[in-house]
Amino acid sequence: MSVNVPPNIHHVGEVTSTMDAARQMLTAANGAPFAVLAESQVKGRGTGERVWISPKGNMYFTLCISEKSIMPEIVPVLPLLTGLVCRAAIMSLINGANVHVKWPNDIIYAGKKIGGSLVESEGESLIIGIGMNVELAPPVTDSGRASTTVNEIAAALEQPKITPTQLAEFIWKHFFQMISDTTLTRKIVVTRFDAAMDKSLSLHRRTPTGRDPEELHAIGLNEWGHLIVSRPDGTEDTLMTDYLF
C-alpha cells in the first residue's frame, strides 16, 4: 500500500456509534480503505461495552482497512500502533505537545485521558475506532481517570485550536505512513510504545463494578506487547488482556 493514500473520510452527523456506521458501509467499500467521522454518538462505546461519552465537539472516527493491507505480525499489536498514530497526529498538529500512551489503548496528557481506541473485525476488515476529546472534556462518572482535550494542550502551548476534521485527517495520514513502512516490525511497534508510555501513572485493574484498589505501575512491555507491572510489594506481574483504569 502506498504511503500517501488520499483520505476517504465520510462526514456524518449524529450516529449511534461510528463502529456501527462503518460496518454498514463495508460492503459498498469493497475492500478499499475508508473512514467515518461523526459529530456525536448516542451509543459510543469503549472496550468491554464500556460507555464512550460522545458530545458534539470531539472526534469520533472509525477507520476500516482490509486485514491484508497490514503485515501479519503487526495485526496483534494494532491497538498499540493506533495509540502511536494518535500521539504522532497530535504532536505534529501542536508543537511541543508532550503526549503519552497508556497500555493498551489510551492517549494521555498530564495524567489525564484525551482519547482511546477500539479494534474490531468483520470478515477480512479491521475496524479501528478512535475517540478523541478535542474541545470538551466530559466528566468521567465511572472509576476512570479524569479527562482532558487536545485543545487544552493547544491552549497551554499558546497555539491555535484544532478541529476534529484536522485531527482525523492527520490520523489517516500517520496511520497509512506507519503501515506502509516495510521496515516496521512488531518489535519496533512494541519498543516505540514502551518509550511513549507515561510510566509514572498509577494503574488499577478494572473489575465488573469499578477498579481494583491495588496500585500498579508500568515497568515496560515484553516482546509480545504484554505489559509488565510492579505491585506495591515490589513483585511483578504480566498483563495480557486486563484492562486498566
Ligand code: BT5
Ligand atoms: C476506550 O475504551 O478508550 C476506547 C474508546 C473508543 C471510542 C471510539 S469513538 C469512535 C468509535 N465509536 C465508538 O463507539 N467507539 C469508538 P476504554 O479503554 O474501555 O475506556 C472507556 C472508559 O473511558 C470509560 O469507562 C470511562 O472511564 C472513560 N471515558 C468515557 N468517555 C470518555 C471521554 N470522552 N473522555 C475520557 N474518558 C472517557
